[in-house]
Amino acid sequence: MIIRQRSLLIGLTLILVILAAISLSAGRIWIPAEVWWNHLFSNTAYDPRWAIISELRLPRTLLGIIIGGALGLMGAAMQGYTRNPLADPAILGISAMAAFGAVMSLYLGLVIQNNWTLPVMAMLGAIIGVILLLALSGLTSGVITFILAGIILNTVATAGVSLALNLAPNPWAVSQIVNWLMGSLADRSFDDLYTASPFIIIGCLMLLSTGKALDALTFGELGARSLGINLKSTRWILAIGVGLATGAGVAVTGVIGFIGLITPHLMRPFVGARPSRLLPASALAGACVTLAADILVRLIPSVVEIKLGVAMAILGGPFFLALLIAMRRRLT
Amino acid sequence: MSTLSASGLYVSLGQKSVLKDIDLTFKSGQVTAIVGPNGAGKSTLLTCLCGLRAPTTGQVFLDQTPLLSMKSAHRAQKLGFLQQNPEIAWAIDVLTMVSLGRTPYAGFNKLTAVDHAAVNRAMAQTDMLPFADRDVTTLSGGERARAILARALAGEPEWLLADEPFDGLDPRHQLEAVKIFREMATTESKGVIVTLHDLTLAARLADTIIVLAEGKTIAIGTPEEALTPSILAKTYGVETRTIMSETGPIIHIVGLSR
Numbered sequence: 044m045i046i047r048q049r050s051l052l053i054g055l056t057l058i059l060v061i062l063a064a065i066s067l068s069a070g071r072i073w074i075p076a077e078v079w080w081n082h083l084f085s086n087t088a089y090d091p092r093w094a095i096i097s098e099l100r101l102p103r104t105l106l107g108i109i110i111g112g113a114l115g116l117m118g119a120a121m122q123g124y125t126r127n128p129l130a131d132p133a134i135l136g137i138s139a140m141a142a143f144g145a146v147m148s149l150y151l152g153l154v155i156q157n158n159w160t161l162p163v164m165a166m167l168g169a170i171i172g173v174i175l176l177l178a179l180s181g182l183t184s185g186v187i188t189f190i191l192a193g194i195i196l197n198t199v200a201t202a203g204v205s206l207a208l209n210l211a212p213n214p215w216a217v218s219q220i221v222n223w224l225m226g227s228l229a230d231r232s233f234d235d236l237y238t239a240s241p242f243i244i245i246g247c248l249m250l251l252s253t254g255k256a257l258d259a260l261t262f263g264e265l266g267a268r269s270l271g272i273n274l275k276s277t278r279w280i281l282a283i284g285v286g287l288a289t290g291a292g293v294a295v296t297g298v299i300g301f302i303g304l305i306t307p308h309l310m311r312p313f314v315g316a317r318p319s320r321l322l323p324a325s326a327l328a329g330a331c332v333t334l335a336a337d338i339l340v341r342l343i344p345s346v347v348e349i350k351l352g353v354a355m356a357i358l359g360g361p362f363f364l365a366l367l368i369a370m371r372r373r374l375t
Numbered sequence: 376m377s378t379l380s381a382s383g384l385y386v387s388l389g390q391k392s393v394l395k396d397i398d399l400t401f402k403s404g405q406v407t408a409i410v411g412p413n414g415a416g417k418s419t420l421l422t423c424l425c426g427l428r429a430p431t432t433g434q435v436f437l438d439q440t441p442l443l444s445m446k447s448a449h450r451a452q453k454l455g456f457l458q459q460n461p462e463i464a465w466a467i468d469v470l471t472m473v474s475l476g477r478t479p480y481a482g483f484n485k486l487t488a489v490d491h492a493a494v495n496r497a498m499a500q501t502d503m504l505p506f507a508d509r510d511v512t513t514l515s516g517g518e519r520a521r522a523i524l525a526r527a528l529a530g531e532p533e534w535l536l537a538d539e540p541f542d543g544l545d546p547r548h549q550l551e552a553v554k555i556f557r558e559m560a561t562t563e564s565k566g567v568i569v570t571l572h573d574l575t576l577a578a579r580l581a582d583t584i585i586v587l588a589e590g591k592t593i594a595i596g597t598p599e600e601a602l603t604p605s606i607l608a609k610t611y612g613v614e615t616r617t618i619m620s621e622t623g624p625i626i627h628i629v630g631l632s633r
Binding site: 126255258259260261262263265266268269270271272273315316317318 | 458461462530
């Protein structure tokens with residue numbers, strides 16, 4: 044059922060607004076709408092619950108929208124570029140490379156000297172990751188070579204992180220690193236938002252500009268070049284765009300997987316398979332999926348809040364399985 | 376009149392030299408067919424002539440401008456390339472696919488009236504209008520080949536370089552494709568270069584035939600000049616007989632030559 048582009052984007056935006064409102068209210072303490080109303084429009088006494096909204100849930104919600112949007116967009120762009128339905132920054136090892144960069148800055152103590160080293164190292168790790176991925180897969184973009192290159196990157200980056208944990212000077216550092224690696228939006232501040240969002244937005248704008256090239260790539264590399272696409276610049280825009288967005292995202296939230304993988308698949312039935320149309324729809328849907336999952340994580344009654352990265356991994360497994368079954372059915 | 380010329384073209388892939396010292400000049404208003412045995416270097420030559428592959432040495436010029444110095448979008452407007460059996464990665468519909476042929480004009484997402492006219496014309500020429508809403512990945516081989524041809528025609532290039540465009544077409548659509556190529560050359564004075572295996576079809580289609588073998592040009596000339604039994608015996612190793620008919624020479628392959 045293909046929906047017109049404009050109606051789809053408006054619909055997704057509406058869903059996003061509703062989810063954002065729920066995200067501001069939901070949690071261990073449910074904050075009813077009248078608290079907002081009173082704070083914004085009437086002069087009643089200051090409600091302490093407003094602090095929960097403005098200091099905790101607002102940055103968390105905004106971060107969820109930006110990170111989720113970037114994940115959905117990156118998934119759509121990478122699947123379009125590689126013509127591979129299994130591409131996403133987490134599966135192809137780019138998130139792991141970003142995490143490796145960030146952990147190195149923690150481990151080497153660079154963070155103590157300058158706050159900026161962590162996001163910068165994470166972005167550097169991610170950009171190097173994308174370049175390595177494109178180089179390793181030999182640009183042939185065959186499904187197998189791509190997945191293999193991704194596995195190699197994932198293995199190397201994870202090994203590096205494990206080594207840093209292994210050699211960590213004290214258990215406190217270990218728990219810090221592990222806690223952060225699991226990926227979460229909880230307890231993030233406006234500072235985190237200010238650190239990450241400029242890079243994520245620049246990265247996303249770069250990715251949105253690749254639509255025309257991604258469409259032409261439907262006919263393979265030779266086909267795209269015969270249509271006048273300069274693939275060399277496309278490749279760089281994609282590498283830097285994905286690197287900036289993944290690096291900045293991982294720097295503040297840790298690794299959150301599967302959103303990039305599943306969102307384009309959720310959207311394809313509504314937009315059709317054309318890669319350029321998928322980009323904005325996947326961005327909005329990625330933000331919706333992330334907010335919905337983050338709300339769910341807060342509402343699950345557990346002693347310790349389940350991390351979003353962990354929840355997505357749990358949900359991602361069955362989805363991956365369903366995808367595999369669907370692909371096998373198409374092939375046989 | 377426009378010319379496309381290759382001078383001193385030499386292409387090597389690893390140890391193997393695929394094209395050796397090719398000097399050719401193509402004129403617009405003509406259909407040229409490149410024939411030759413498997414592995415002769417036909418496709419490599421075609422991608423060089425399109426500016427999609429940089430030769431190891433030598434250059435290709437479009438009206439004295441080196442192809443590789445042209446901006447890629449500009450080059451794509453001038454030279455259309457029809458790839459043999461290209462990958463089609465996503466299940467897009469035929470209309471979308473043909474519309475993507477307008478990519479070199481930056482007409483993207485929002486097609487102009489000119490774009491729509493070109494797309495419609497290309498679909499009509501290739502009998503693809505009834506298939507507009509069909510998913511490309513569900514088409515038969517011949518329908519797919521026609522959709523690919525339509526995409527190339529939609530770009531309205533001055534030169535069309537087609538690699539095995541008749542592959543998989545039924546006789547009727549083969550002849551319709553011949554008609555399209557002939558009209559492009561004679562009525563619209565465009566340049567058409569095709570590679571193909573069917574020698575009779577080549578003789579019927581082309582003004583000029585180039586016989587390529589082991590990366591070298593063996594013969595250039597009219598079908599009667601280039602497709603002689605002695606040249607074909609030398610390049611293909613087959614014994615042939617030419618039968619004249621009202622539609623042109625029929626190259627009858629008698630058997631293997633000794």
